[in-house]
Amino acid sequence: LGDDIGFFEAAEVIGMADDAARSVRTKKDSSLVRAAELVRDGRASAMISAGNTGATVASALLRMGRIKGVSRPAVAAPIPVPGSHPTTLLDAGAMAECQPGWLVQFAQMGSAYSSVRYGIESPRVGLLSIGEEAEKGTALVKETHALLVALDGIDFVGNVEGRDVMTGAVDVVVTDGFSGNVVLKTLEGGLKTIINAVAAALMSPEASAFGAEALDLLAPLAADYDPDNTGGAMLLGVEGVCLISHGSSSSTAIVNACLAVRDLIEAGVTESMRAAVSRSVKPH
Amino acid sequence: LGDDIGFFEAAEVIGMADDAARSVRTKKDSSLVRAAELVRDGRASAMISAGNTGATVASALLRMGRIKGVSRPAVAAPIPVPGSHPTTLLDAGAMAECQPGWLVQFAQMGSAYSSVRYGIESPRVGLLSIGEEAEKGTALVKETHALLVALDGIDFVGNVEGRDVMTGAVDVVVTDGFSGNVVLKTLEGGLKTIINAVAAALMSPEASAFGAEALDLLAPLAADYDPDNTGGAMLLGVEGVCLISHGSSSSTAIVNACLAVRDLIEAGVTESMRAAVSRSVKPH
Numbered sequence: 322l323g324d325d326i327g328f329f330e331a332a333e334v335i336g337m338a339d340d341a342a343r344s345v346r347t348k349k350d351s352s353l354v355r356a357a358e359l360v361r362d363g364r365a366s367a368m369i370s371a372g373n374t375g376a377t378v379a380s381a382l383l384r385m386g387r388i389k390g391v392s393r394p395a396v397a398a399p400i401p402v403p404g405s406h407p408t409t410l411l412d413a414g415a416m417a418e419c420q421p422g423w424l425v426q427f428a429q430m431g432s433a434y435s436s437v438r439y440g441i442e443s444p445r446v447g448l449l450s451i452g453e454e455a456e457k458g459t460a461l462v463k464e465t466h467a468l469l470v471a472l473d474g475i476d477f478v479g480n481v482e483g484r485d486v487m488t489g490a491v492d493v494v495v496t497d498g499f500s501g502n503v504v505l506k507t508l509e510g511g512l513k514t515i516i517n518a519v520a521a522a523l524m525s526p527e528a529s530a531f532g533a534e535a536l537d538l539l540a541p542l543a544a545d546y547d548p549d550n551t552g553g554a555m556l557l558g559v560e561g562v563c564l565i566s567h568g569s570s571s572s573t574a575i576v577n578a579c580l581a582v583r584d585l586i587e588a589g590v591t592e593s594m595r596a597a598v599s600r601s602v603k604p605h
Numbered sequence: 606l607g608d609d610i611g612f613f614e615a616a617e618v619i620g621m622a623d624d625a626a627r628s629v630r631t632k633k634d635s636s637l638v639r640a641a642e643l644v645r646d647g648r649a650s651a652m653i654s655a656g657n658t659g660a661t662v663a664s665a666l667l668r669m670g671r672i673k674g675v676s677r678p679a680v681a682a683p684i685p686v687p688g689s690h691p692t693t694l695l696d697a698g699a700m701a702e703c704q705p706g707w708l709v710q711f712a713q714m715g716s717a718y719s720s721v722r723y724g725i726e727s728p729r730v731g732l733l734s735i736g737e738e739a740e741k742g743t744a745l746v747k748e749t750h751a752l753l754v755a756l757d758g759i760d761f762v763g764n765v766e767g768r769d770v771m772t773g774a775v776d777v778v779v780t781d782g783f784s785g786n787v788v789l790k791t792l793e794g795g796l797k798t799i800i801n802a803v804a805a806a807l808m809s810p811e812a813s814a815f816g817a818e819a820l821d822l823l824a825p826l827a828a829d830y831d832p833d834n835t836g837g838a839m840l841l842g843v844e845g846v847c848l849i850s851h852g853s854s855s856s857t858a859i860v861n862a863c864l865a866v867r868d869l870i871e872a873g874v875t876e877s878m879r880a881a882v883s884r885s886v887k888p889h
Contacts, residue, residue: 531818
């Protein structure tokens with residue numbers, strides 16, 4: 322452990338099932354609240370949390386504050402794409418119900434984030450819907466679509482569907498926090514189910530002659546889909562770096578989150594978010 | 606081909622990208638419209654469509670009519686669960702925006718459908734949300750949750766998340782048509798991506814010694830997740846049997862849809878739907 326790593330004590334704990342807003346208000350000496358304060362005060366460069374996501378969002382929002390002009394923050398989650406950089410999905414759960422203007426800012430911030438994190442010059446941005454046609458989807462999707470078509474500064478390619486999220490068809494998928502969280506957890510559950518089924522088949526007696534070799538060959542593939550290796554999701558729109566790691570994170574996941582945070586800070590991620598939302602007329 | 610199979614001509618075609626409501630109104634001699642009329646007139650026992658889903662729903666709704674008391678119809682899609690019967694997901698795309706009372710009826714119809722189709726005595730019904738707690742999710746989810754807790758006649762187990770959809774944690778997952786369609790297509794895309802990646806790895810030169818054997822062993826697994834083998838989704842809440850097959854259906858898929866339709870009719874699926882929605886006070 323290097324000399325330059327300091328420790329700060331926190332006596333309280335916000336549990337995974339605690340109410341987000343209430344716990345941040347009442348448990349002021351929890352690590353979730355203290356970490357956000359250290360970032361706000363310039364004593365830490367970033368906070369990383371594998372704890373209660375709602376409380377992490379609330380703590381970062383209340384202690385660090387929103388970037389000027391940002392209506393609502395959003396969680397930008399990496400979706401693995403075989404043979405390519407991850408697709409950025411946002412909002413993955415910060416705001417369950419959204420307004421069109423918020424989604425427009427998610428598109429701006431998501432595009433800037435995809436550039437900073439994965440080095441993509443002009444990220445292709447898609448809006449999640451249930452058909453490619455502009456007239457399909459909810460009122461929220463239709464209004465957001467019209468605003469994004471009229472927006473300068475990002476490469477909006479139109480609506481995308483759930484089946485496009487893992488194919489690399491776009492670099493950024495914009496949606497409300499309910500749908501985004503549903504996508505993230507559906508993929509997580511579905512991939513886990515099929516990876517487990519493949520592993521069970523290859524460990525069965527029928528596969529005794531070749532199962533071990535096949536599993537070795539497929540191991541890197543399973544690693545690609547392991548949330549431990551993605552570096553975590555970032556909360557965009559707050560005045561500081563806040564990374565959200567999976568609730569079941571291993572030590573590898575936290576190390577990868579630290580490495581991601583270092584790169585993001587060096588690349589000026591917070592400055593990029595400020596620039597992204599100031600670039601155009603403020604959406605209504 | 607048996608003597609008892611009749612053919613009925615239809616001169617017009619509703620394309621996959623055609624507007625649903627408009628095409629059903631203007632293309633009255635399309636097979637989609639004619640098939641719904643044959644069911645309405647008792648000249649066909651059911652309609653099966655692998656075409657435009659929106660137009661299929663519109664045609665069935667306009668020609669067959671709604672079951673008395675049903676606010677809105679819903680598409681009930683089978684989600685494969687390894688080693689078990691499929692989970693019924695509804696609405697998978699008929700109604701993009703829903704009201705709480707509609708979702709309550711989806712729960713009633715989905716529960717009855719799960720019983721009829723998979724022989725489950727008392728299906729466990731979950732409401733899709735972004736956390737298990739009753740206070741999480743959108744206003745729609747919270748209001749629906751309260752109504753379902755107070756409802757008799759179904760086994761409502763509470764909120765479920767996207768990760769529970771493929772695990773068999775519940776027999777029925779209730780949600781609005783936007784989220785349901787997103788879940789269905791996200792799983793479809795995600796599973797296809799990983800199945801293709803596994804197949805590519807096992808067909809690579811590194812796997813030459815055992816790849817073919819491993820692929821043979823894994824083939825039944827891939828078949829479990831192939832929409833061709835599920836028998837298709839059913840439109841619930843209309844006065845007749847309407848099965849919706851995947852747009853890329855093979856002849857196998859259509860045969861499986863015919864077999865599913867036969868079983869559903871023998872089990873009295875439409876009568877079960879009528880009973881399901883009449884069983885309790887009509888939700889507001």
